[in-house]
Amino acid sequence: MRDYAATGAPPESLSVGNSSDVVMARQLVRTLAQRTGLSLVHQTKLVTAASELGRNMLIHGGGGIVRAATVDDAGRTGVYVEFEDRGPGIADIELALTDGWTSGDGMGLGLSGARRLVDEFGIESGPDGTTVRIVKWGR
Amino acid sequence: MPVATDSNTQRLVETLTARRDVFVGQWADTVGEALQGRLSAAELGRELGELYEAVLQGLASGGLSGRGEAFGEVRSLLIELSRNRARQGFTPTETARSVFALKEVLEPSLTGDAEGARVYLQLARLLDDLGLLTAEAYVRTREEIISSQAEQLLELSTPVVKLWDGVVGVPLVGTLDSARTQVVMEKLLQTLVDSDSTHAIIDITGVPTVDTQVAQHLLKTVLAARMMGAQCTISGIRPQIAQTIVALGIEFGDVPTIASLSDALRQAVKEVAQEADDDVRGLL
Ligand SMILES: Nc1ncnc2c1ncn2[C@@H]1O[C@H](COP(=O)(O)OP(=O)(O)OP(=O)(O)O)[C@@H](O)[C@H]1O
Ligand SMILES: [Mg+2]
Numbered sequence: 421m422r423d424y425a426a427t428g429a430p431p432e433s434l435s436v437g438n439s440s441d442v443v444m445a446r447q448l449v450r451t452l453a454q455r456t457g458l459s460l461v462h463q464t465k466l467v468t469a470a471s472e473l474g475r476n477m478l479i480h481g482g483g484g485i486v487r488a489a490t491v492d493d494a495g496r497t498g499v500y501v502e503f504e505d506r507g508p509g510i511a512d513i514e515l516a517l518t519d520g521w522t523s524g525d526g527m528g529l530g531l532s533g534a535r536r537l538v539d540e541f542g543i544e545s546g547p548d549g550t551t552v553r554i555v556k557w558g559r
Numbered sequence: 560m561p562v563a564t565d566s567n568t569q570r571l572v573e574t575l576t577a578r579r580d581v582f583v584g585q586w587a588d589t590v591g592e593a594l595q596g597r598l599s600a601a602e603l604g605r606e607l608g609e610l611y612e613a614v615l616q617g618l619a620s621g622g623l624s625g626r627g628e629a630f631g632e633v634r635s636l637l638i639e640l641s642r643n644r645a646r647q648g649f650t651p652t653e654t655a656r657s658v659f660a661l662k663e664v665l666e667p668s669l670t671g672d673a674e675g676a677r678v679y680l681q682l683a684r685l686l687d688d689l690g691l692l693t694a695e696a697y698v699r700t701r702e703e704i705i706s707s708q709a710e711q712l713l714e715l716s717t718p719v720v721k722l723w724d725g726v727v728g729v730p731l732v733g734t735l736d737s738a739r740t741q742v743v744m745e746k747l748l749q750t751l752v753d754s755d756s757t758h759a760i761i762d763i764t765g766v767p768t769v770d771t772q773v774a775q776h777l778l779k780t781v782l783a784a785r786m787m788g789a790q791c792t793i794s795g796i797r798p799q800i801a802q803t804i805v806a807l808g809i810e811f812g813d814v815p816t817i818a819s820l821s822d823a824l825r826q827a828v829k830e831v832a833q834e835a836d837d838d839v840r841g842l843l
Binding site: 439443468471475519527533537 | 734770771798800806
């Protein structure tokens with residue numbers, strides 16, 4: 421995945437420390453998606469992915485920062501969102517991305533589902549934390 | 560903190576006792592003026608009179624520390640006062656001033672000589688402490704009021720209505736978090752019982768995002784309704800939500816999902832009629 425954080429408009433950021441922050445993050449992403457002119461279906465998919473990743477960051481990563489920005493690439497416009505936490509990290513990313521796998525009592529569909537909902541998906545994780553980056557492109 | 564000597568409190572107690580009526584009267588006037596008649600003079604007089612008496616008792620039993628044992632009665636009166644003020648919509652400043660005003664009243668009478676000034680300072684410290692206590696109690700009450708309002712709002716925003724004979728509807732609006740789900744579930748089950756209904760329709764037209772958490776909560780609600788023997792349908796799944804749910808990988812299993820609330824209602828009404836028919840047939 422390209423380093424979109426370096427391109428495009430400077431990101432808007434929001435720190436997530438409780439569940440109402442997740443709602444705020446969702447609203448931030450929705451606003452950007454609307455401004456970018458994403459179709460209703462794409463908006464909904466992106467916002468839902470952001471909801472999953474924001475909540476993962478809160479529940480599994482102990483909170484973190486969401487950054488979102490509009491990005492351009494080869495004539496198309498999209499929305500880039502980054503979720504960075506300083507939590508324990510994901511020991512086995514492959515496993516975490518398996519449908520139905522959860523270390524808690526969730527459905528285990530958040531991470532894998534979010535990947536299916538967006539166009540680009542990158543994940544880095546280590547003992548110092550986890551960063552997930554996603555992009556949803558407009559037409 | 561300097562420990563109050565007996566002579567300190569003695570002088571105070573004497574002065575406060577001797578001029579009780581004058582001081583209470585002035586105190587009530589000062590406070591009444593600040594509250595601009597929003598509290599009746601009689602009520603204020605009674606309230607502050609009681610408080611004055613309790614402060615006097617506290618001082619007499621040898622204390623100048625507001626958090627000490629001698630001032631237990633004062634503290635409970637103050638908490639009561641703050642709670643009332645908070646409920647009546649007075650500001651925290653107005654509330655704390657009810658206590659601080661006593662300083663203004665006593666200052667001219669006590670600070671005539673050096674000994675009196677020293678006593679006054681100690682009393683002032685006590686009253687400052689009691690003023691803070693008032694503010695704390697005020698804030699606590701406001702918090703209670705706010706959280707109970709939030710609860711009421713939650714209740715109001717999750718209406719459960721009887722749509723038809725035997726059919727209950729739950730039009731959800733907004734986010735479905737754990738607290739909300741709990742309220743919805745309890746209200747749904749209660750309404751099912753109260754209205755003797757066998758069908759429930761949960762409408763999610765007003766839910767902007769259906770993610771794994773919302774889905775899990777929906778399924779939990781459906782399960783609860785089923786355990787009461789009710790049939791449950793989820794309606795109001797807009798096309799973009801349907802596509803998103805599929806991509807996420809969420810399956811509602813054997814829970815029927817119907818696009819519009821009216822279709823879901825039509826279906827439920829038909830089933831209720833069918834059941835009634837079956838019941839009659841069973842009796843024959
Ligand atoms: N930011 C993170 N930090 C640490 N672990 C994570 C993080 N995100 C995900 N995980 C791990 O990956 C697992 C799978 O995540 P996923 O979102 O798919 O499921 P879930 O959060 O358990 O349940 P849900 O379906 O409700 O989202 C989690 O159970 C958790 O162990
Ligand atoms: Mg998750």
